[in-house]
Amino acid sequence: MFKFFRRNKEPEKVIEQKTEQALEKTRTGGVFEQIGKLFEVDDITDDFWANLETLLLQADIGYNLTEKLIEESQRRTLDENTKRTKDVERIFRETMIAVLQEAQGKAQSSVDAIHKREEQDREWERKKREKEEAKKNKQKSVPVAPISIPRNISADGEKRPYVILVIGVNGSGKTTSIAKLARYYQNGGGSVVLGAADTFRAGAIDQLKLWSDRVNVPCVAREPGSDPAAVAFDTVKYAQDHKIDIVIIDTAGRMQNNHNLMEEMKKIERTIEKAQVGAPNEILLVLEAVIGQNGLSQARIFTDAVGVDGIVLTKLDGTAKGGVAFAIANEMKIPIKYIGTGEKADDFAEFESEAYVHALFRR
């Protein structure tokens, strides 16, 4: 079902290069670079492990993952019977990469499986409806017109808008990331429309409109204060009418413990589904790199509410590096999908575990 996009995906090499470029900006002398320097010692001692633990905790990795990383690394060091710092460093990096990749792999396949199952259920219901419809028509003995199957539920893989819903707490970088994502897909040859469903925060609609002008994509909006779900609905319809490939919906920032706003978000999701069966196709949670352990609570509660397919990790041009996103990958198997490295539309890259980890520890 995502074939269309796979085709547009950049070849691995290019991604790697772009990631490298983006990551250059993330070299800001933070705690990860200190971890890199840790491996400049001659011997791996108990002190070394203690220092590593300290730095990992300071990187917002959290206790659980920190302990796991250290235990795994120590175990493998023993297994390989090595004490060379070079080996330990490789083992440590591999352990870290494995955590990230596991989230990518597992989350990807489980998300795909869920989508597939949902798709099947819908297909079944649609057929049932069609049958009933046909029966009704027969009873009325009206000449049966060929039932026009709405494009968005055609079973033969016909193209329809791919809908992305972007969610997160206030100020995490949702709107900016949406502009970046629009630019990213445009570069890949897709057409994009943005939906200004943050109708709450003062100036939010203007902000998205300004961005849509800058990256030169249309933006569907209503008055400030109007129903965000309705805006989302309009946007999907607009994309269907104009045969646009990708819909990206901006939403208002919300705290995950705010019951009413979480309900509002669920309603936005349901309404998008009404505009197009199977949509939203992707739900992205935007986390900023400087966030602490609350990131885990966000991932958990947003996932419970609407399901999160991936994380956009923003503001990596700062000194913090979003260690909690690793903890989220470890505990919830939600992958990091994109990274934001500045305030311009091009400061953006696809996340690639290996390149990222190596860049993090580069010294």
Added chain:
Amino acid sequence: MFDTLSDKLESVFRGLTGKGKLTPTDIKTAMVEVKRALIEADVNLGVANDFIAKVEEEAVGEAILSSLTPGQQVVEVVNNKLIEMLGGESTGLTLASQPPTIIMMIGLQGSGKTTTVAKLALDLRHRKQKPLLVAADIYRPAAINQLEALGRQLNIPVYSEGNQVAPPLICQNAIAKAKSDGNTVVILDTAGRLQIDELLMNELVEIKNRVNPTEILLIVDAMTGQEAVNVAGEFNRRVGITGVVMTKMDGDARGGAALSVRSVTGVPIKYIGTGEKASALEPFYPDRIASRILGMGDVLTLVEKARAMYDEEQATKLQEKMMKGKFDLEDFLNQMRNMRKMGPLGSLLGLLPGVGKQIKELRNALDTPEAELMLKRTEAMILSMTPAERTSPEIIDSSRRKRIAKGSGTSVADVNDLLQQFKVMRQMTQKMSNGKDLDMASLMSGMGPGMPGGVNSRKQATSRPVDPLAQFKGSSGGGATGAFKKGKKK
């Protein structure tokens, strides 16, 4: 199992107390738990280590070692020390002796500066000040529109020169304008920036030099992690801050960044932001944040919230009625509405100390759409009764039941259930009023399966009594706070 620090420490010490005296080593073990709690609350590791060292020094010396409840004693020392290090008392805003007062707002991108500008302006206007807001963020798309929209909403003037004039000049011009217009406070909304952005940090210094602000407030997101120390430290080193505002405290972050920021800068935290509305700005109380960091819940906030929602007079009346066994369906309805007014019960219970797993389950049960529906239906049924029926439910015979069911869109069986539950509840209140406290949890479990938190929560309710009502019934708050209140005065 052990959700709070006190629980964890009790378990660490359990068994040890048997040997009469705890040793300094035992305290060290406890400190590992304390440290973990701090890190999980996002207190910076370095700050946490310093903190632990201080606590240890104090704890080893005190009578804790021979205490019967060493876990609680340690928590108390930790809590007191935390309050002390967070600044002890709450500190307000400094106003210039010679108006206008100039307040400069600085911080990272997305930390909440613009929103806080509006909140502060509103607060100052309540204090009879005449604020002018200045749009000095010329970089972020629509930042100026945002401030202007807020100004319009609050009817507070906004000074802007678009996005082509350099911010230091805009600020300078704004001060001149404020003076000529008779504004007593000028609040500068600067662009968000990274503390390592040379150019933009210089811009802040330039603004500072030109307008000589009365206050330079650093806006910090309460969800900030370990990096808070570097961010705040650098902003302070480069620009020199006079106060901190912690924003987004309405989230469920434990807010350890408060301790980190306070420790590295030494400047007071002056306000906290607790929501998106312009009125959601509160003074900072170190004791409240302390217990939140330790995961003990913010009892005082709960008590205040409940008080604000709950009419004391009504409460006294209710109690009197209960004593006389005259509690009726009207009161029942009011009671229910009060509970709903307090907002999503979940967030409220989250503020309670020692809210363990069982209670979380109870709170989930209360927050379900089914529970909500149940409350709505009960309300509809009571509203379909005549006043006489509400005060004397005994008179509700079968024809009345039919009428009530019809009027409320429910069934006679539903009405029967409600009346049955009410009967049980009335009996209970009579029993309880004989000297016992009104315990909402047991009250609800007494209401049977139909009510939220009914039968399946009975077990939980008895295993750890949570008594939201007790918190605002008396004037001294709930029993759980007692320990910390005592500690504070010491």
